[in-house]
Amino acid sequence: MRTFARLIRDQAGTTMIEFSIVMVLFFLLTFGLVEFGYMLFQWNSVSKAAQRGARLAAVSDPVWTPLTTLTSTGTAGAAWETAYNVTCQGTNATGSTGQCSGTSSTGYAAAAMQRLVFGPGGGTTCSATSATHAAGMCNFFGAIKPENVQINYRSTGLGFVGRPGGPVPTVALTVTGIPFQFIALGALLGFGDITMPDFTVTMTGEDLSAAAVPAL
Numbered sequence: 001m002r003t004f005a006r007l008i009r010d011q012a013g014t015t016m017i018e019f020s021i022v023m024v025l026f027f028l029l030t031f032g033l034v035e036f037g038y039m040l041f042q043w044n045s046v047s048k049a050a051q052r053g054a055r056l057a058a059v060s061d062p063v064w065t066p067l068t069t070l071t072s073t074g075t076a077g078a079a080w081e082t083a084y085n086v087t088c089q090g091t092n093a094t095g096s097t098g099q100c101s102g103t104s105s106t107g108y109a110a111a112a113m114q115r116l117v118f119g120p121g122g123g124t125t126c127s128a129t130s131a132t133h134a135a136g137m138c139n140f141f142g143a144i145k146p147e148n149v150q151i152n153y154r155s156t157g158l159g160f161v162g163r164p165g166g167p168v169p170t171v172a173l174t175v176t177g178i179p180f181q182f183i184a185l186g187a188l189l190g191f192g193d194i195t196m197p198d199f200t201v202t203m204t205g206e207d208l209s210a211a212a213v214p215a216l
Contacts, residue, residue, distance in 0.1 A: 031184040031185050034183070034184055035182055035183065035184060035185050038183060039180055042178075042180060042196070043196065046140075046141050046144070046175055046178055046196065047199055049137040049144055049175060050137070050174075050175045050201045051201050052137050052139075052140055053117070053137040053173045053175070054171065054172075054173040054201035054202065054203045055203065056115065056116045056137075057116055057151055057173050057203070057205075058171050058203040058204065058205050058206050058208075059205075059206045059208065060112060060116065060208070061112045061208065062109070062112060062153060062169075062205075062208055063088040063109050063113045064107065064108070064109075064151070064153050065107035065109045066104070066106075067153055067166060067167070068166040069166065070084065070104075070166050070167055072161045072167070073161070074161045076160075077160050077162060078161045079157060079160060079161075080157060080158065080159040080161060080163075080167050080168075081161075082155065083104075083155045084103060084104040084153065084154065084155050084167075084169075085103045085153075085154040085155070086100050086101065086104055086106065086152070086153050087101060087151070087152045087153075088100040088113070088150065088153075089149075089150050090113045090147050090148070090149045090150070097110070098146060113149065113151075115136070116136060116137060116149065116151075117137050117138055117144060117145065118136045118137075119133050119135060119138070119139065120133075120136070121133035121134060126142055137149070143178065144178070147177070148175055148176060148177050148178060149173065149174070149175060150173070150174040150176060151171065152172040152173075152174070153169040153170075153171060154169060154170050154172075155167060155169065156170045158204065165208055166208070168205050168206075169205040170202060170205070171202065171203050171204070172200055172201070173202075173203075174198050174199065174200040175198065175199040177195060178195070178196045178199075179194065180193060180194050180195070180196055181193050
């Protein structure tokens, strides 16, 4: 009994045990705050990239090629009557060609999609902005690829018969399938990647010409 009582009163090693428990909680809290900050940074970056892409889509050559050549019944100057609702998806990760589908004729322009993602200066990779290369979506979030971008063109009654630039569409750009990668908790707790929600920005089409490049 004396040995058992002596063992109960023994405080040796308690500091190490307490430190180990507190250390685990401390690191979990610290890494959790780091991950939250990193996730917020990525969220804001993707959101800004979607805004940039929608602005470019509203003024650039349309990804859906028949848009500017659509015709409408009626006399010149009358309200636009032809209905359309087409969604274009960029080239996917396996290299399959992007495509447009919907309630009207289809036709996909890969170069137009690349200008949205990689910048109006053209190209298939992300380049730094300069006097000759305006920012694309990738300049705000480098991981964005054409397969992450969907563009919807739909009629809302805007435009008029005989308008030189064709109808005035409502353009909705969606960034989809962007993964969030844990930088600390993934290794510590085995967390896998999670997919962020879709980011959608809607604007009214304007010039729909590659010559129209908005400033940053």
